[in-house]
Amino acid sequence: MPxxxxxxxxxxxxxxxxxxxxxxxxxxxxSTIEAVNRGIDVIGIREGFRWLAEGxxxxxxKLTIANTSRIHNTxxxxxxxxxxxxxxxxxxxxxxxxxxxxxxxxxLITIGGDGTMFLASEVEKxxxxxxxxxxxPKTIDNNIPxxxxxxxxxxxxxxxxxxxxxxxxxxxxxxxxxWFLVVTMGRKTGHLALGIGKAAGATITLIPEQFGxxxxxxxxxxxxxxxxxxxxxxxxxxxxxxxxxxGLTEKLDEEELKNLNxxxxxxxxxxxxxxxxxxQLLKQETMKSLAEKGIxxxxxxxxxxxxxxxxxPIPFDAKYTRDLGYSAVKYLLNGGSGALITTQRxxxxxxKFHEIIDxxxxxxxxxxxxxxxxxxxxxxxxxxxxxxDDLTDKKKLRALAKTANMKPGDFKKYFSxxx
Numbered sequence: 489m490p491x492x493x494x495x496x497x498x499x500x501x502x503x504x505x506x507x508x509x510x511x512x513x514x515x516x517x518x519s520t521i522e523a524v525n526r527g528i529d530v531i532g533i534r535e536g537f538r539w540l541a542e543g544x545x546x547x548x549x550k551l552t553i554a555n556t557s558r559i560h561n562t563x564x565x566x567x568x569x570x571x572x573x574x575x576x577x578x579x580x581x582x583x584x585x586x587x588x589x590x591x592x593x594x595x596l597i598t599i600g601g602d603g604t605m606f607l608a609s610e611v612e613k614x615x616x617x618x619x620x621x622x623x624x625p626k627t628i629d630n631n632i633p634x635x636x637x638x639x640x641x642x643x644x645x646x647x648x649x650x651x652x653x654x655x656x657x658x659x660x661x662x663x664x665x666x667w668f669l670v671v672t673m674g675r676k677t678g679h680l681a682l683g684i685g686k687a688a689g690a691t692i693t694l695i696p697e698q699f700g701x702x703x704x705x706x707x708x709x710x711x712x713x714x715x716x717x718x719x720x721x722x723x724x725x726x727x728x729x730x731x732x733x734x735g736l737t738e739k740l741d742e743e744e745l746k747n748l749n750x751x752x753x754x755x756x757x758x759x760x761x762x763x764x765x766x767x768q769l770l771k772q773e774t775m776k777s778l779a780e781k782g783i784x785x786x787x788x789x790x791x792x793x794x795x796x797x798x799x800x801p802i803p804f805d806a807k808y809t810r811d812l813g814y815s816a817v818k819y820l821l822n823g824g825s826g827a828l829i830t831t832q833r834x835x836x837x838x839x840k841f842h843e844i845i846d847x848x849x850x851x852x853x854x855x856x857x858x859x860x861x862x863x864x865x866x867x868x869x870x871x872x873x874x875x876x877d878d879l880t881d882k883k884k885l886r887a888l889a890k891t892a893n894m895k896p897g898d899f900k901k902y903f904s905x906x907x
Contacts, residue, residue, distance in 0.1 A: 500595040500817065501588065502551065503533040503540075504569045505604030508797040509626040509642025511809040514560035515599050516567065518813025520551040523595075526821060531591065532567035536600075537607065540587040541572055541580040548591065560806055564798040571603070575610050585614050593619050595820040597813075601627035601640070602852035605828060609841040612826050620825035622816045622838070624809075628796055630679035633844060633855040634830055635837070641812060644804045646673075646796040647683040653792055654688040654729060661727040666786035667717060669774075671767040673793035674733040678857045681733035686867040691728035692716045693871065696735040697857040703741040710773045711906045715874035717778065717785055722891040726786075728872070734793075737766045767791055782893040874907050 500523045502516055520530045530551040533540060539547040549567060559566055574584040588596065588611075596619050598608040605623045612621040625632045628646035630639055650672060657668045670690075672681045678695020685693030694709065713730055720728050745764075767789030778785050801809065808831075815836035816829045827838035845852050857864060878884045879900045889899035 496592075497527060497529050498594040499529045499531060499592045500597065500820070501531050501533050501548075501591065501593040502567065502597045502599065503536050504565045504567060505536040505598060505600035505607060506569065506571060506627065507601070508564060508569060509601075509628050509640075510563055510645035510797070510799050510801040511641040511805040512565040512569075512599055512626060513556075513562050514801060514806055514809030515597075515624050515626075515641070515813040515816070516551065516565075517556040517558075517560040518810040519597055519817050520556040520813075521553050522814045522817040523821075524553050526817070528595070528817075528821070531593075535568040536570035536572050536604070537574045537584060537611075538570040538572035540584045541574040541576075543583040543587065545587045545590050560810060561800055563800045573607065575607060581610070581614050584611060585618070588615070588619055595619060595817075596621045597816050597820070598623045599626055601625070601629065602632050602854065605632070605841070606845060606852055609826065609845060612841075620820045620823075622820050622824065623828050623841075624812045624816055625828055625830070628680055628793075629674050629677055630683075631674075631677045631855050632828075633853050634828075635839065636832060638830055638832065641805050641809050642797075642801070643680065643683070644808075645799060645802045646680060647687060648802050649796050649799050650680065650684040650792055651687040653795065654684055654690055654731065657790065658688065658690070658729050661729055664786070665726040666788060667727065668729045669713070669732060669767050669771055669787060669789045670729060671732045671734050671789070671791045671793075673796070674735050676735045676738065676854055676856075678733040678735060679855075681731045682857055682864070682867055685731035686870075688729075688731075689870070690731045691720065691872050693731040693733075693867065694736060695733045695857055696739050697859050698868075699736075699739060702739075704736060704739040705741055706744050706769075706773060708906050709736065709770060710777055711903060712873065713770060713774045714777055715903055715906065716872055717774070718783070718888060718892050719872055719874055719878065721783070722887050723872075732766060732770065734766060734791075737764050740764070765789075783891075874903055876907050879904060879907060 523530045532549040532551045534547040574580045598604055608621050608623045625640045626642050627640045628642045630643040632640050661668050674680045678697055681695050682693055771787045771789040775787055811831045812829055819838050827840050830837045885896045889896040
């Protein structure tokens with residue numbers, strides 16, 4: 489009809505990669521609302537890059553204000569999620585780029601952790617300007633190096649819920665006179681473990697960063713836990729809760745584990761560290777070592793993580809993700825591309841991919857816990873663990889050695905390497 493506006497509308501696509509984190513739906517909601525209000529069509533690409541990489545463009549969902557406006561307080565991801573990798577072959581990358589072009593995508597928002605951010609940067613390069621890309625950082629690990637120690641979305645909710653769970657375990661431990669070894673998610677870093685341990689007031693928290701860059705001796709970790717249990721016993725308490733970051737597993741000395749049974753091995757006989765049950769391993773080794781000293785300890789191992797990832801966001805993350813989703817759309821529609829979206833002091837601050845991706849290793853840099861801060865110092869000072877003065881103060885040393893059924897000299901020699 490004469491006078492009808494037939495101009496083709498631009499399309500924004502949203503996809504989610506990696507693992508779940510509270511607040512994903514908040515980003516989807518805010519991005520959709522802002523894009524639609526600016527005259528942009530929005531589609532959700534289901535299950536991350538999975539189907540696109542296979543050349544399938546049918547797994548999409550039209551997103552509207554009507555079907556996204558109230559999802560920001562819900563957990564999970566309304567468009568699914570996956571760890572599919574389009575960079576695993578040239579064909580999969582070509583499929584991904586062609587699929588986005590076939591869907592008429594001009595703008596792409598990826599939601600994910602450091603791995604998805606890297607994929608987003610590679611897809612943008614392969615697109616050669618055909619579409620603009622912005623990445624919104626999510627991970628309960630909190631290991632993306634955002635400026636000013638800004639948290640990644642999902643972390644605060646995971647810490648909040650994790651802290652509540654540990655509170656319950658602490659009460660159970662006190663009631664039943666037992667110890668809990670609680671392993672939390674955190675593949676390479678200890679942000680979540682330390683955040684939970686510090687907020688809950690756990691007896692002790694162990695993270696990879698406190699052991700430096702080298703390998704960790706299983707005996708050293710066991711001795712630290714033993715020391716905490718013995719010190720607690722010496723004060724008249726049989727209970728406690730230790731928080732352990734799962735990232736400790738990747739730093740274990742494999743040579744030391746060779747003689748242990750029931751560990752999964754690959755076709756070359758090497759231990760699969762990713763499949764090591766850290767809590768069960770440390771429980772067994774700690775109980776065994778304590779038993780050799782005549783101490784019968786009741787220890788339960790518990791892993792928390794999956795309970796945290798798809799939970800509804802607390803108000804912090806619900807608000808935070810709405811800011812991020814809005815800012816991502818604003819950045820793209822203003823001509824920006826190839827950046828991680830952050831908000832600092834209430835303002836959008838995009839960080840270019842090349843500023844975060846290591847050019848030598850060709851992978852995102854990782855934010856580790858800085859143990860040279862007062863924040864870590866507070867956490868460490870309030871833990872119940874053996875310290876130097878426990879071994880140098882004769883009165884303390886005698887009391888601890890008596891609890892461990894050891895001579896003071898033997899006790900000092902046994903534990904001196906871990907304090």
